Amino acid sequence: MTATAESPATEIGRARTRKEDARLVTGQTTWTDNLVLPGMLHMAFLRSPYAHARITSVDVSAAKSLPGVVAAFSGADFAEEQGSLPCAWPVTPDIVIPPHPPMATEEVRYVGEAVAVVVARDRYTAADALASIDVSYEPLEPVLDIRTALDESSPKVHEAGNKSYEWVFANGDLDAAFSGAPVVIERNYRQQRLIPCAMEPRAVVSSWVGDDVTLWSATQIPHILRFAIAAFFGIPEQSIRVIAPDVGGGFGSKLQVTAEEVLAVLISRRLGKPVKWTESRSEGNMTVHHGRDQWQRIRIAADSDGKIRGLSVDLLADMGAYLMLVTPGVPILGAFMFPAIYKMDAYSFRCTGVFTTKMPTDAYRGAGRPEATFAIERIMDELAAELNLDPLEVRERNWIRHEEFPYTTICGLTYDSGNYEAATARAKELLGYDQLRAEQAERNARGDSVRLGIGVSTYTEMCGLAPSRVLGSLSYGAGGWEHASIRMLPTGKVEVVTGSSAHGQGHETAWSQIVADQLGVPFEDIRVLHGDTQISHKGMDTYGSRSLTVGGMAVVSACDKVIAKAKVIASAMLEAPPESVEFAGGKFSVGQSGAGGGKDVSIQEVALATFAAHNLPDGVEPSLDSDATYDPENFSFPHGTHLCATEVDTETGMVTIRSYVAVDDIGKVVNPLIVEGQVHGGIAQGIGQALYEEAVYDEAGNLLTTTLADYLLPSAADLPSYITDRTESPAGNRLGVKGVGEAGTIASTPAVVNAIVDALRPLGIRDITMPCTPERVWRAIETARASAAASNGAANSNGGAA
């Protein structure tokens, strides 16, 4: 033994630097846009400048005749074969799912919708030629505000009207909860529209050879994409190979079957040449599916001690112009999260999905759960303020106590474990909560022009999407399992094939750590393969913080099967009955090793013997390879307490985050470095929603935030150093893991906004619409001061009259 005392006993838990990083950070990998195929042509799309218009004619002939242009098409040229982009989540039986042609044929319904395409020998020529396409439009009225879109008088986005669906859920006696409740608070919160800005833009290459097509795409979902192209566009599934090479981020935006992907397949088939398309950032801001965009009416009824009696939520959710892959389901994922960690007797939820003439919305990091968490955590602060309680006190009076797990919530979810007390106590300690409260009181008392606020978010989430049966009961179009294969190579090395397709998460490292522990082989001997449907033929891909809890468990199951097979062969090699053979640390053994008579054989030796297959027992196949498909029994429920302290400059409205503490309970940690990265990035993205990001359309439906000069993203220079820690309560799977991909984003937005409102509450402010820009904060302060002055004046004059 050469192992040193510093080596951890297991790979799981080690802060391994990531195997994939060298090729990613040095740019040595092949992104989709790097691909060059012989004869490859380049596509550029002409996009609608109107939010809503009838197309009266499209003339591509002038563009076609330009040097270097190979072809140009309008939607009409593909009317027969382009079909409709799929929506896989018809949340109600009577949902309206309008046809969604990849290229518009009769009507355009958002600025940026593809109307025509040029295919040229290089991308510059393709882009230049767009100016030669002549499109005549008959402008129609845009529909931009979901609060008025359902009025009789509103123009219609689709013939069937502007309502897509209404989805309801109720449990408990809401009337009883609200009637006679000592405290009833109602608030309306705005979840602004966000634009996912993955570092790598979307890109696609399609190439046909004979009857077979290979589609490279910067996608999160190579398997679902392959299925969708087969199921909805008439290409036999066995003829489709989808490759997601290294993909530079997605955050849900690449969980989509896009117009450009479908058109790349159809156009390359028609031309008999490979085609490529890569979006520009401005094109992406317009046409990558957007996130959030809800109006939330939330009402809470409580007793005078702060105990919640009931909660009622009424959402208007902006679908945009069409329903894309999971558009209608996103707010429904949030339906189960409004009650969060709190106990209550009654809950009702209603969501109305509304069409507008804007880019469709769909999944964006957290997908429904950040929206829900924001609303409940904001109104819990309002409840605390109403009762003059500390925000953590009112939460503690309502949360599920750690000894009450497993606990079935008012939504019918069974939370398997949690310890909100422990996470909160640790977060308070790390922030110095009590000292900051004292400082705040002192500064408020002297009327400091820079106010201190402390924001709280005691979040939970449901992730690890998802038990297939539950998804079925929610009318989702697919299951939630994941697949993995293990290939034992003759030299004892291991290939792990995963259906969970990483786009920056670090699966290659984490899966290697899992397999190293399961099979007892060195970390370095393991290679993880993913993202190519010809290699990884089966999978449900990566989203919803599901990879580790579902895909990681599939890897564990596959390892189990390898060990079971190897044990039979090892027992023959050891000349001992299988039931007497034990497996640990990569060795099959019988008897007491070191005590004489003990014998062992390594899994690598078994692999080589299996390859040779000279002396296998009768009936045993010469293979240790295995496949496993894992379907979880329940969601997982990470939770945590995030605390944020902000300084708010009341003279300018500028908000500065002074300190941020995140204590997360995500179960066991496979790789602390990866977890830290997910938490940091997640918090940054949630801060982005709280302070910076908003997709803004003007009154004509033009997107004003097409560049990153207008759509502001925080960079490292704008963010604080986070203080992070973890608590650990058990999870319901063998790895003990819960998932961490979305936790930071879900938790941080309300923590930041609660901190800002907490800072300004003494001035009479109880809400600021996100993003809390300096101008909005300043205007809120000005308004509050004006109304305070007015009411002082009124009080004085009343006093005079009395």
Add this chain to the structure above:
Amino acid sequence: MIPAKFDYVKPGSVDEAVRALADGGEDAKIIAGGQSLLPLLRLRLSYPDLLVDVGGIDELRGVSDHGDSLLIGARTTHYQVVHDPLIGEHCGLLAQAAGTVADPAVRHRGTLGGSLAHGDPAGDLPAVAVALGATLIARGPGGEREIAASDFFVDYLTTALEPGEILTGVRVPKLGGDWGYRYEKFHRTAQAWAIVGVAALARRSNGHVAEARVGLTNMGSVPVRASAVEAAAAGAEATRDALNAAAASAADGTEPPADLHGAPDYRRHLARVLTGRALAAAAGV
């Protein structure tokens, strides 16, 4: 970046560049670091036929001491401005403001001359040049001429440079040791343009501000010299209250733009607050 087609030349001297510009006619454009022009090309908001890249002209680089002033080559990058010892010693305001431009990558590419010649009132350095009383030196087919910074900025993205002229350098008067300075930049993210910026200089004497100069970023179609503030600050006590009172007229006569980051009334308010802060910092209070 997928710009429209353009021709490209990279002359080795200013004279060659002047000739190339003349040959290129109306649709020739100078490119230095590309800080402002590349985004315009990328967004296809600008369609030059010819780019004249001055990046190979060494005579446009560097800082030299001319007694009571410094001459800074137009191609000197923001990074060089930030770190140049002469600039640091004699016009620290320029160095401090250049350090707030965009991000480190851009500061290594973008140039002082490019920022001034672009004439964007949201840029940080035009207001600084105005406050410093800089002189801009241009060379064209007719030879060299000098233009005061206060006359240089004509309108939004429009300067006094004639077609065919190249900005070759900036002459900045040295500030004595009794001058303090501060560029107060208000922006939402580190890389974003200033919503409002205030370049303030103050000469302090016996607990008073003897003389002040204030330039405003993004408060109109050109950088604005806040003369009313300067007059009010001259002779004022070096206290926050007195300087805030002087700053109250910072927005007088300005016509700030409206955009997603701020309405005009908000910008006027910011100009007053930030001017008070910048003056206070410049006066060391």
